[in-house]
Amino acid sequence: MRRFGTLLTTAVVTTLVIGGTPGTASATSRSAPDGPLPGTAAWLADRSLGRQLPDPATASPPEVAAFFAGLTNAERHRLVEDHPTVVGNLDGTPVELRYEANAAAGDQVLAYDPRGRGLITQVVGDLRRAAHVAVVVPGADVDAARFDRTVRQAADLQEEAGDDTAVIAWAGYRTPSGIGLDLATGRLAESGAERLARFVDGLDAAGLPDPVLFCHSYGSVVCGLAAAGTDASDIVVLGSPGLRVDDAAALRTGARVWAAKSPRDWIDRVPNVEFLGLGHGADPTSPGFGATVLPADDVPAHDAYFTPGTTTLTAFAEIAGGGRR
DSSP states (O other): OHHHHHHHHHHHHHHHHTTOSOOOSOOGGGOOOOSSOTTHHHHHHOOTTSSOOOOTTTOOHHHHHHHHHTSOHHHHHHHHHHOHHHHHHOTTSOHHHHHHHTGGGSSOEEEEEOSTTOEEEEEESOTTTOSEEEEEEOOTTOSTTSOHHHHHHHHHHHHHHOTTEEEEEEEOSOOOOSSSGGGTSSHHHHHHHHHHHHHHHHHHHTTOOOOEEEEETHHHHHHHHHGGGOOOSEEEEESOSOOSSSSGGGGOOSSEEEEEOOTTOGGGGSOOOOBTTBSOOSOTTSTTTOOEEOOOTTOOSTTOTTOTTOHHHHHHHHHHTTOOO
């Protein structure tokens, strides 16, 4: 009975501590966008090409890529003009068409969904010509309105890695908001993992290299759940509360697994437990986990792993560029 009480207390402490940033309880009024994208009905009703357009809800990224490959340039651009919300968010669509559809944002926006708190994906670097691709997967309290930090991290990584590497800031899932149970469970991570796997499938369908995933805080939970179904070359977790597995082998991935955690990161004080669905399990930087541990002693805080001049960012850039074998 005492052991049960200890485990339960630890799980509750994990729930309260893991938030990391101030906030309120998860806001149900700003829930994740679900259901069809805005404009889907008009897209599905469009017969201007003399054929059925791919259903965003059921078409796989390779099917979408094959569809666009069979169109003329004029047909592609007409679809962008008539259905920008669908084309801009449809995984498997050629990169240049997604940029065109999302051009109103003024940046290299690969996807944007304004519903709820908003989902957004932005590219730093030249994705069309990149020899290497990295994806930054953020943790809690990141959405379309609070995306600047993730883009800045992607920009710092891309600058360190060099011009042949493109870095994607991916806020493509509903992140936990504030301090609450969502932070200590895998519920949102499960949904995020499905979205991440589909996004990576879309990169593959577009002929891009297998990406390196950089997964921060709760984002590492997403990557842990997505690992088995995602063609990533490397998975790098930083400031992680756990991946909801006991060791790297349980991820069932061919990707190399790396982990970094600063001794000055508050998450180092979060108990690595999983009990009755609360908590995220083993510390990926622990000796028995099986990940390759990266230097992080000069990282000053939980949100500072991409700080220019740190040994951690240098190591990240080497991995993103295909090095550090």
